Amino acid sequence: MHDKDEKMQSAYGRIHGLGSAKDGTGHWWAQRVSAVALLGLGTWFVYAVLIFTAMEPVAARDWLAQPLNSILLALFTLTALYHGQLGLQVVIEDYVHTHARKYAALVLVQFVTYGAMAAVVYAIAKISLGV
Amino acid sequence: MALAPKTHKRPLSPHLQIYRPQITSVLSISHRLTGIALYFGLLLLAAWLLTLAAYPPCFAWMQGLLKTLLGQVVLFGWAFCFFYHLLNGVRHLAWDAGAGFALPDVYRTGWAVVGGSVFLTILAYGTAAGWWVNFI
Numbered sequence: 123m124h125d126k127d128e129k130m131q132s133a134y135g136r137i138h139g140l141g142s143a144k145d146g147t148g149h150w151w152a153q154r155v156s157a158v159a160l161l162g163l164g165t166w167f168v169y170a171v172l173i174f175t176a177m178e179p180v181a182a183r184d185w186l187a188q189p190l191n192s193i194l195l196a197l198f199t200l201t202a203l204y205h206g207q208l209g210l211q212v213v214i215e216d217y218v219h220t221h222a223r224k225y226a227a228l229v230l231v232q233f234v235t236y237g238a239m240a241a242v243v244y245a246i247a248k249i250s251l252g253v
Numbered sequence: 254m255a256l257a258p259k260t261h262k263r264p265l266s267p268h269l270q271i272y273r274p275q276i277t278s279v280l281s282i283s284h285r286l287t288g289i290a291l292y293f294g295l296l297l298l299a300a301w302l303l304t305l306a307a308y309p310p311c312f313a314w315m316q317g318l319l320k321t322l323l324g325q326v327v328l329f330g331w332a333f334c335f336f337y338h339l340l341n342g343v344r345h346l347a348w349d350a351g352a353g354f355a356l357p358d359v360y361r362t363g364w365a366v367v368g369g370s371v372f373l374t375i376l377a378y379g380t381a382a383g384w385w386v387n388f389i
């Protein structure tokens with residue numbers, strides 16, 4: 123065990139991350155934190171939808187353009203997309219067992235999520251800043 | 254495919270198809286199904302926002318789609334998924350904190366989630382659709 127070419131590494135350090143799960147607590151925690159954030163943001167979103175549907179389209183767009191509303195809508199959509207991506211990752215890991223298909227699906231969900239995030243940020247910025 | 258482990262054609266446990274559906278298992282899989290539905294709804298929301306911001310003719314077309322029966326069913330369904338997932342999410346967070354594991358609690362909170370999400374869906378959808386304007 124203690125020959126010369128053994129690095130200065132604990133037994134735990136040598137095996138860390140080599141199990142089948144690789145990691146998980148970080149993911150688990152991120153899913154819970156985003157869930158707690160979505161409790162508040164989601165409640166605001168319901169309120170926003172009701173305000174929005176009660177208004178004429180032009181007034182509704184102006185309402186969305188107000189700083190606080192733009193910021194909250196960005197926070198809700200981005201947090202929800204992030205939380206949904208984390209969730210879909212677990213679903214894929216549970217049901218897709220072929221190596222290649224699993225990673226293809228995981229990468230696809232990431233790309234779709236980042237694409238949707240970019241679209242949402244662009245749309246809100248344009249509505250809010252009127253460029 | 255080359256990396257796939259060799260599988261055998263043996264039946265795998267648990268044999269879901271021979272279990273009687275129970276409130277516990279049905280609500281559990283519903284959390285997953287509503288989460289997936291919510292994600293696809295978010296993609297629609299992203300497209301809707303993009304057209305609102307940058308493509309007025311497309312936006313008018315989308316608004317028209319949402320007014321059709323199919324559009325309304327999608328909106329109502331998404332609202333239900335949202336309220337169900339939100340309320341059941343609170344149940345999940347309570348479990349994560351170690352609370353509510355006794356079987357009577359699991360049944361009680363489970364039915365509360367079902368009732369609460371039906372109630373909130375009708376309340377929100379009805380408010381948006383102006384169902385109660387004559388009562389207030």
Ligand code: HEM
Nearest residue numbers: 157160202206209210212285288289291292339342343345
């Ligand atoms: C609209 C936004 C939302 C989307 C797209 C979404 C999507 C998802 C998805 C896909 C999952 C994975 C399900 C699974 O692993 O079986 C999930 C899990 C979860 N969601 Fe959401 N969700 C949203 C909002 C919320 C809200 C508002 C809460 C409030 C508490 C919440 C709480 C949770 C919790 C606690 C889990 C983990 C459940 C578990 O351990 O299996 N989610 N969500």
